[in-house]
């Protein structure tokens with residue numbers, strides 16, 4: 425998957441938590457609409473018809489997001505859907521367990537930031553690769569394509 429050209433490729437959406445629920449439904453809908461879907465899940469995603477690239481991702485595992493970032497290396501992602509999350513039954517004020525609360529924060533707020541960073545880095549790398557072959561395309565000092 426790494427370092428590919430976006431030329432002639434369909435638009436790509438990366439969806440976390442694509443194994444079931446809303447994430448799986450969105451993966452099915454994007455695939456049916458002709459998108460390439462990078463379907464991320466910590467458990468095996470049941471087969472979906474279409475252009476599906478399954479990727480292992482457990483957003484609660486500190487090593488898993490950097491691993492995904494390495495595999496994405498240079499893939500242009502047009503749409504990112506940070507869907508993976510937990511409901512987090514942390515109880516009420518009197519019964520709240522700080523450890524449970526922090527786990528919810530880690531999965532529902534920190535992990536989406538880290539996944540977004542991984543996707544953005546992949547897009548920047550893809551844009552830089554394109555710049556070696558195509559004109560005009562410029563990157564500013566932060567790597568943003570202009």
Ligand SMILES: NC(=O)c1ccc[n+]([C@@H]2O[C@H](COP(=O)([O-])OP(=O)(O)OC[C@H]3O[C@@H](n4cnc5c(N)ncnc54)[C@H](OP(=O)(O)O)[C@@H]3O)[C@@H](O)[C@H]2O)c1
Pocket residue numbers: 440441442443444445446447465466467481482483484485507508509510511531
């Ligand atoms: N449904 C609602 O009414 C509603 C309302 C408000 C917000 N939301 C949010 O919308 C999202 C989807 O909701 P849903 O109803 O489809 O939830 P769901 O059926 O419980 O599915 C959650 C998805 O997130 C994945 N996930 C959970 N923890 C993960 C982890 N550590 N690493 C990677 N993936 C993980 C699950 O993967 P596994 O299969 O591996 O468990 C599953 O694919 C969730 O973030 C939820 O909090 C939903």
